[in-house]
Amino acid sequence: MAKGKPQAKAQPEIKEVSTNKKARRDFHITDTFEAGVVLVGTEVKSIRAGKVNVGDAFVRIERDEAWLYGCDIQPWQTAGEFFQHTAKRPRKILLHRKEILKIQMATQQQGFTVVCLKLYFKGRRVKVQIGLGKGKSHSDQRHDLKKKTELREAQREVARFHKGR
Helix, strand or coil: CCCCCCCCCCCCCEEEEEEECHHHHEEEEEEEEEEECCCCCCCHHHCCCCECCCCCEEEEEEEEEEEEEEEEEECCCCCCCCCCCCCCCCEEECCCCHHHHHHHHHHHCCEEEEEEEEEEEEECEEEEEEEEEEECCCCHHHHHHHHHHHHHHHHHHHHHHHCCC
């Protein structure tokens, strides 16, 4: 084997399954965390088939453990009743102790909420991205929409200018 620089490991492929599009509209997201999810039975098959919804999912810290509530994973149709899972059961998520303490302190003292941003496969494992955020007021949402519209119009004008050259 030739000496030289060590080869970098290949990054696992990321395949996004479900996204919470309302989360960034309704919350100011300050921190994001990547966590594993404890799944049972046929849940992984249902996730691979895309039968999952994280639109209403949120995280609570209970007894120094993080739990994901409101994540709707539909039952796998071809499995028998004995092997089925409950669609909206609370699921434990796997975080480091320091991350759990940081989230717990922010939610207790500063009024933050922990929302699920997206669910995806990273290699063979199911991961969830959660965000620590504060709720936006209605005027904040309108201001963000106005800013987004102005930016889109400015990009159109620039494109129109360059097209005429």
